[in-house]
Amino acid sequence: MRAFKIFTAAALAVSLVFLTGCWDYREVEDMYIVGGIAIDKGTQGHPYRVTAEVLDLSSGGSEKQSPIKGKVLESEGETVSEAIAALSHRANKTLYYGDCKMVIFSRDIAADGLSGVLDWMNRDPQPRFTIQAYVSQEQTAGEILLKGSPNGQPITLLISKAMEKAASYSGKSQAVELYQLDNFLWGEGQSATLPDIRFHRYEDGVEPELYGTAVFQGDRYIGELDDQESFYFLFITDNNSGGIFLTGEKPDDKDISLKIRKSSTNVEPVISGNNIRMKIKIRMETSYDEECSRKNLLKNKGIKTIEQYAEKSLVKRAGQTVDTVQKKYGSDIFGFGRKIYEKDPDLWKKIKPEWNRHFRDLKCDISAEVVITDTGFAFPKGYE
Amino acid sequence: MASQDNFKGAKLPCEKLDANVRYIHSVFSDDDTLVTRFLSSPFDSALKFCLIYANGMVNNKLLNDDVIRPLLQYRFPEEHDGLTRLIAQNVMFSDDVKQTDDMEAIVQGIVYGDTVLLADGCADSLVLNTKGWNTRSIEEPESERVLRGPREGFNESMLVNLSMIRRRIRTPDLKFRFLTFGRKTRTKACLCYLDSVVNKHVLEELKKRLATIDIDGTLDTEYIMELIRDKPYSPVETIGSTERPDVVAGRLLEGRVALVLDGTPQVMTVPFLLIEDFQSDEDYCLNYYFASLGRILRILAFLISTGLPAIYVALATFHQDILPAPLLISISQARDGVPFPTILEILFMLVVFEMLRETGARMPGIMGQTLSIVGALVIGQAAVTAKIVSAPIIIIVGIAGITGLMVPRLKSFTILVRFTMLALASVLGLYGFLYGRVALLILLYGMDSFGVPLMGNSTEKLKNTKDIYIRAPWWMMITRPKELTKNRIRQNRGSKKK
Numbered sequence: 001m002r003a004f005k006i007f008t009a010a011a012l013a014v015s016l017v018f019l020t021g022c023w024d025y026r027e028v029e030d031m032y033i034v035g036g037i038a039i040d041k042g043t044q045g046h047p048y049r050v051t052a053e054v055l056d057l058s059s060g061g062s063e064k065q066s067p068i069k070g071k072v073l074e075s076e077g078e079t080v081s082e083a084i085a086a087l088s089h090r091a092n093k094t095l096y097y098g099d100c101k102m103v104i105f106s107r108d109i110a111a112d113g114l115s116g117v118l119d120w121m122n123r124d125p126q127p128r129f130t131i132q133a134y135v136s137q138e139q140t141a142g143e144i145l146l147k148g149s150p151n152g153q154p155i156t157l158l159i160s161k162a163m164e165k166a167a168s169y170s171g172k173s174q175a176v177e178l179y180q181l182d183n184f185l186w187g188e189g190q191s192a193t194l195p196d197i198r199f200h201r202y203e204d205g206v207e208p209e210l211y212g213t214a215v216f217q218g219d220r221y222i223g224e225l226d227d228q229e230s231f232y233f234l235f236i237t238d239n240n241s242g243g244i245f246l247t248g249e250k251p252d253d254k255d256i257s258l259k260i261r262k263s264s265t266n267v268e269p270v271i272s273g274n275n276i277r278m279k280i281k282i283r284m285e286t287s288y289d290e291e292c293s294r295k296n297l298l299k300n301k302g303i304k305t306i307e308q309y310a311e312k313s314l315v316k317r318a319g320q321t322v323d324t325v326q327k328k329y330g331s332d333i334f335g336f337g338r339k340i341y342e343k344d345p346d347l348w349k350k351i352k353p354e355w356n357r358h359f360r361d362l363k364c365d366i367s368a369e370v371v372i373t374d375t376g377f378a379f380p381k382g383y384e
Numbered sequence: 385m386a387s388q389d390n391f392k393g394a395k396l397p398c399e400k401l402d403a404n405v406r407y408i409h410s411v412f413s414d415d416d417t418l419v420t421r422f423l424s425s426p427f428d429s430a431l432k433f434c435l436i437y438a439n440g441m442v443n444n445k446l447l448n449d450d451v452i453r454p455l456l457q458y459r460f461p462e463e464h465d466g467l468t469r470l471i472a473q474n475v476m477f478s479d480d481v482k483q484t485d486d487m488e489a490i491v492q493g494i495v496y497g498d499t500v501l502l503a504d505g506c507a508d509s510l511v512l513n514t515k516g517w518n519t520r521s522i523e524e525p526e527s528e529r530v531l532r533g534p535r536e537g538f539n540e541s542m543l544v545n546l547s548m549i550r551r552r553i554r555t556p557d558l559k560f561r562f563l564t565f566g567r568k569t570r571t572k573a574c575l576c577y578l579d580s581v582v583n584k585h586v587l588e589e590l591k592k593r594l595a596t597i598d599i600d601g602t603l604d605t606e607y608i609m610e611l612i613r614d615k616p617y618s619p620v621e622t623i624g625s626t627e628r629p630d631v632v633a634g635r636l637l638e639g640r641v642a643l644v645l646d647g648t649p650q651v652m653t654v655p656f657l658l659i660e661d662f663q664s665d666e667d668y669c670l671n672y673y674f675a676s677l678g679r680i681l682r683i684l685a686f687l688i689s690t691g692l693p694a695i696y697v698a699l700a701t702f703h704q705d706i707l708p709a710p711l712l713i714s715i716s717q718a719r720d721g722v723p724f725p726t727i728l729e730i731l732f733m734l735v736v737f738e739m740l741r742e743t744g745a746r747m748p749g750i751m752g753q754t755l756s757i758v759g760a761l762v763i764g765q766a767a768v769t770a771k772i773v774s775a776p777i778i779i780i781v782g783i784a785g786i787t788g789l790m791v792p793r794l795k796s797f798t799i800l801v802r803f804t805m806l807a808l809a810s811v812l813g814l815y816g817f818l819y820g821r822v823a824l825l826i827l828l829y830g831m832d833s834f835g836v837p838l839m840g841n842s843t844e845k846l847k848n849t850k851d852i853y854i855r856a857p858w859w860m861m862i863t864r865p866k867e868l869t870k871n872r873i874r875q876n877r878g879s880k881k882k
Contacts, residue, residue, distance in 0.1 A: 025701050025813075027725060028716040033709070057717040068713060099709040126705075 031094040033057075035070065035156030036102040038141035039080065039109055039117055046076035048109075048117075050083040051142035053156050054095065070154035072145050080120040097126035101160035103178075104134045104197060106141035110214065110221030114192075115185060121178060129179040132163060135214035135221060137198035144197055148208045159197070159208055171243025171260060172227045173210040174234050185219050189337025189348065189355070192216035193233070196224065217331040217356075225325070232321035235282055235314075236334050238265040245286060247306075247313040248293070255293040258286035258310060261373060269340045270365075271347065276358070278336050282314060282368045288375040303372050310370040318366050332359045390567075394487035401504035405434050408500070411491060417441075418494070423452065427459050431467070432504040441497035443516020450477035451499060451512055467503045472510055480513035492570065519544060525627035525649065527792065533669030534630045542572055542646035548629035549576055549644070553636060557581075563594060565608065565645070569601035572646040573608075576632070581639045581864070581871050586655050586834045590641055605645050605652040614832050619800050621793075622833040624653040624660050631665050639869030655836035655868065658828060659852050661793040662686070667855045676854035683853065685787035686794060690801040690824075692787075693730050694809035694817045696780045700726050702813030718774035727810040729773045733781040734806070736763055738799065741785070836867050 032054035042049040056071040075090055077083030088095045109117060121127045136144050148155035163175050173195045176184075184192035194214045199206040213230040215223045225233055234240045240263045248255035263284040270277045288306075291298060297306060325333060337355050341348040351358055391411075396404050405420060412418045417439045425431040433455060437447070454475050464470045472481045482489065485508035490500050497515035522544070524530075525537035538545045546560060561575040575594075577587060593612035602608055609623045610616070624640075626632060627649045632642050635653045642653045662682045667675040699707055700715055707715070722729065740759045747755055764782075767773045788798045801824060808816030831838040841848045848866055850856035859880035863872040 025811075026704075027719065028700055028704060028712065029719040029722070031704075033712060033716065055713060055716075057713060058720050068717070096704065098705040099712060101709075 026094065029057075031096040032071075032091055034095050034097050034100045035154045036100060036104065036145065036159070037084075038104040038106070038136070038145050040106040040140045040142050041108050041112075042076040044076055046078060046083070048078070048080050048083050049074065049076045049142065050080060050087060051145050052084075052087050052095065053145045053154055054091065055154055055157075067152075068154060068157075069152050070145075070149050070156070074142065080117055081124075084120065097124070098128065100127050100131055101156050102132045102134060104136050104141040104144055105194070105221075106136050106139075107214075107221060109141070110135050110194075110216070112220070114181070114216070114219040114221075118178070118181070118185075122182065127178070129177065129182075131178045132160065132175045133178060133181050133194050134159075134197040134210075135194045137196050137211070137224075144199075144208055147206060148199070155208060163195075163210065169242060170227075170231075171234060171240050172231045173213075174239045174241075184216070187338070188341045189332065189339070189352075190335035191331040191333045192219070193225075193333045215325070215329050215331055215333055217329065222331060223329050225321075228317075229321050229324060232318045233325070233333065235263065236265060236267070236280060236318055236322065238267075240265075244289065245284070245310065245314070247310040249295075249297070249309060251309075251313040251316040253309075253313075255291060255295060256288070256297060256306060256309075257290040257292070258284075258370070258372065259289040261285045261287055267334070267336065267339050269336070269343050271340070271344060276340065276351075276362065278339070278362060278364045280318070280364055280366045282318065282366070284310075284314065284368065284370045286310070286370060286372055288372050298375060303375070307370045307372055310372075311368040314368040314370065315366045318368075319364065322364050322366075326360050326362065330356055330360045332356075336362060391487040391491050396485045396487065396490070396502075396507055396509060399505050399507045401432055401434055401502055404502050404509070405436070408436055408490065408494075408502075411487070412494070421452075423455060425458070425460055426456060430504075431460055434502045435499055436494060436502070437499040437514065438494055438497065441495075441517055442499055442514040446478075446516060447499060447514050451501070451514065455501075466506065468501075468506045468508050468510055471501065471503065476510070476512060478512040478514065482511040483508055484511060485509065495570070522548075528626065528628050528631075528665055530664075530666040530669065533666055534628070536629055537627045538629060538644075538649035538651060540647050540649060542574060542644050545629070545644050545649070545651065546574055546576070549632055549636070549642070552629060552633040553578070558636070565594075565597055565599070565602040567598070567600045569603065569647075571602045573602075574644045576636060576642040576644060578636050578639070581637065581869050582641060583639055583655075583836075583869050586836065587641055589834050590643075590654055594643075602645065604648045605643065605650045608643065608645065609652055614834070618827075618831060619797050620658065620828065620831060620838065621661075621797075622656050622831060622838060624656040625650050626653065626665070627651070628665055634668065637874075638864050639871070655833040656838070657833070657836070657840040657865075657867075658838050659840060661791055663851070663855075672855050672857045676856075679855060680853065682791050685790035686798060689784050689788035689790075689798050690805055691817065691821070692784045693734060693780055693802060694805035694820070695814075696776070697727055697730055697806060698809040698813040698817050701810070715774070715776055718776055721771045722774050724772075726777075727806070729777045730781065730806065733764075733767070733773055733777050734784070734802070737781050737785045741789075840865070840867050 035053045035055055037053075038051040040049045040051070041047065051072060051074045053070045053072050056069040073087050073091055075083050075086035077086055084095070103121065105114065105117065121131065138144060145155055149158070163173070176194050181192055181194070184190055193216065195210050196212040196214050197208055198211050200209040212227050213225040213233060214221055215225060231243065240260065243260050245258045245260055246254040246256065247258060263282065265283070266281045268279045268281075270279050288298065322334065325331070332355065336359065337348065337352070340351070397407050398404065409418070409420070419437055419439050421435040423433045423435065435447075435451065454477055455471070458475045460470070468483055472483050482493075484490065489511060490509055493511035494500055497517060499512045499514040501510040501512060519541040520539045522536050522539055524535040528537070536548060538548065550558065555578075557579050559575075559577055559579050563573045563575060565571045565573055575590070590612070594608070597608065597611050599607065599611065605625060609621070609625065612623075614622045624635070632651050632653065636642060640653045640655065642651055644651050662679055664678060664682070667679060670678075704712055719726070724732070740763075743755055743759070764778045768775050768778060784802060788795065788802070791798065805817060805820045808820040810816075812819065829837070829839050840852065850861050851865065859875075862875045862877075864874050866872065
């Protein structure tokens with residue numbers, strides 16, 4: 001009996017090891033950590049070409065740890081998944097996508113529709129939902145990874161680091177992560193946008209930078225917003241996280257720089273019968289950062305007046321951005337449809353099939369409240 | 385005859401001095417330390433005596449001044465009823481004189497430093513207390529040093545040890561019951577407890593188990609602890625042990641029973657709660673904030689020491705997804721070029737660490753230190769440089785090793801758990817680690833020490849855990865621990881200053 005008990009216990013313990021079905025032992029050095037991938041159209045008869053930057057961590061036998069280098073692999077396939085598998089084959093190591101920071105789409109891939117390309121990323125357990133997605137403004141997406149790295153450092157790590165900060169410095173780009181993109185594509189009432197990535201060209205080389213926003217209709221890429229339009233687009237979608245706002249006596253003047261401390265936007269549909277208007281309220285807290293004209297506006301006019309100037313400028317420029325998008329693309333990247341859906345789901349069901357047409361004619365009432373919290377200057381005596 | 389241990393019922397054979405001496409000699413044949421001294425009274429040469437004692441066990445000055453001198457100077461009267469009784473009552477200066485003809489008492493007396501006095505014409509003898517041997521002085525115990533608090537430690541003499549306990553608890557409520565263990569060694573032992581506080585069930589259980597001991601010798605309390613403990617195969621101790629009289633006194637006051645064994649400074653106490661291993665002796669002598677901090681750190685150290693290598697192996701070989709990217713990169717970089725799998729690396733370094741520790745512990749003084757430092761530096765540094773192990777392994781093993789020594793009394797158990805966890809994590813990843821932790825909890829919570837749960841009331845409401853995870857201020861510990869005693873009032877009212 002005792003022997004039987006011991007045997008049973010041992011058998012159970014052993015089966016715990018082998019019947020769990022999750023044996024995924026792998027040593028870290030047996031895999032390449034993928035920093036990011038770029039997806040292009042294939043050039044050798046395959047529909048897809050995947051370029052991946054992996055982190056090359058080998059120290060080449062030296063005792064000290066050398067700086068991490070990037071290493072770019074390319075392969076093509078009938079599907080994204082096949083191309084990815086071919087990458088592993090080429091690398092002779094398992095590719096590990098758990099720390100993949102970004103995926104870059106070329107414009108032609110994006111124009112053909114993203115939903116097919118995204119499927120692998122959504123389905124495979126390794127890539128996370130927080131992968132950042134970009135659209136390349138260069139010829140291909142792969143060249144960003146291939147040529148981008150200034151000194152052999154992994155470009156993907158540089159971009160993802162820059163992205164964390166860039167938004168709050170300029171307020172002109174906003175990272176879009178995979179799950180957000182999924183929400184745009186399959187959620188209600190908001191078209192997708194992705195930040196653009198392009199090369200900044202120096203005399204002796206290139207460096208990737210974020211510039212502008214790619215606009216989608218459905219899952220297809222249809223055009224671009226430049227960086228000014230991106231700035232106000234982010235304002236309206238309540239995604240602004242900083243940057244400099246320029247204003248002056250007239251709405252188009254740029255005498256005064258206001259540093260944005262905090263901003264929030266409230267979008268509310270006003271529904272009366274069949275008539276829908278969007279009420280957009282932007283509130284912005286700023287500090288008075290610079291006045292580069294000789295008009296001495298702050299002293300002469302006072303803070304209140306300058307706040308009013310800023311409000312006027314903000315309303316005008318935001319209005320222009322909405323206008324451009326309505327006229328040029330007719331794609332609801334501001335998520336007005338979603339606001340209607342949230343407020344009145346029944347109405348949304350009715351107007352949804354015709355929403356693109358409605359959106360082009362949608363009237364917006366934009367109002368702004370700008371507060372200058374500090375002027376940031378200790379005036380010397382007699383300062384004019 | 386010569387190999388006989390037991391003299392129960394045997395008596396001195398006759399009234400003749402020579403015959404009696406011969407008999408005792410035959411018992412102690414081939415024992416050259418036995419001294420036999422014949423005397424006769426200068427006033428009456430018919431009065432013959434013999435002193436028998438074991439050399440080295442007696443205080444010779446005491447023997448000369450208080451036994452031989454009065455015996456030779458005493459003018460024996462003509463009439464008396466029994467020479468031995470007369471000597472016992474009128475002649476001896478010795479503090480403890482037993483008149484007996486029982487061979488058991490005589491033999492035990494001789495081997496324990498008493499002197500046996502035989503008189504011609506008497507069928508009985510006197511066993512005189514002339515014990516006197518050198519003992520170690522009272523020092524601070526090496527393994528339980530404190531920065532603040534009493535520094536006395538037990539030594540190898542039971543009576544000295546008992547005196548240290550008695551001096552701390554001066555009440556007739558403190559009971560001392562003598563016992564003897566070991567067929568050959570006849571080691572004396574003493575049960576100590578506070579009669580009004582002790583848990584009677586525990587005391588009875590202890591006595592019952594002690595009565596079953598049948599072994600030739602008990603040289604340390606560990607012999608007894610292993611013979612009577614609750615789960616003989618368990619790696620966790622279920623009996624406490626200390627070298628400090630203040631700790632014993634503290635435990636007696638909480639209702640525990642102590643067993644002091646002659647010949648060892650280790651005193652065992654029951655019942656035992658696992659948390660006692662985390663309670664430093666200093667906790668009660670330090671400000672309670674620091675004492676509590678120290679105790680929390682010790683508990684944390686145990687968890688880290690047993691878990692860290694396992695977690696590292698699980699994360700580095702199964703769950704890279706959980707690691708933040710920079711950490712994954714740096715581990716991966718460090719692993720580059722190392723030929724062994726992570727589990728072998730860490731096993732190798734853990735075994736090296738245990739070897740260094742063991743060597744350091746056994747080496748005398750300064751040599752041990754030098755050896756361990758050089759060993760650690762040379763082996764650690766060189767192993768990384770030579771790419772035999774990766775650098776994070778050294779950190780992990782170092783942390784596990786250091787934290788393992790923070791709870792010295794659980795040292796061996798910590799090592800055992802650490803390796804078990806490591807084995808589980810290396811085949812099952814984090815799942816194995818959790819499985820191991822759960823098994824550990826089940827094991828610990830399933831154990832008893834003399835009818836008291838080993839984990840005590842650690843899961844009870846906060847009120848009853850004042851001395852478990854933290855050391856509450858004394859004014860707050862109004863009652864004694866619930867599981868140890870029924871007589872719970874320690875302070876009649878909390879004496880916190882209002």
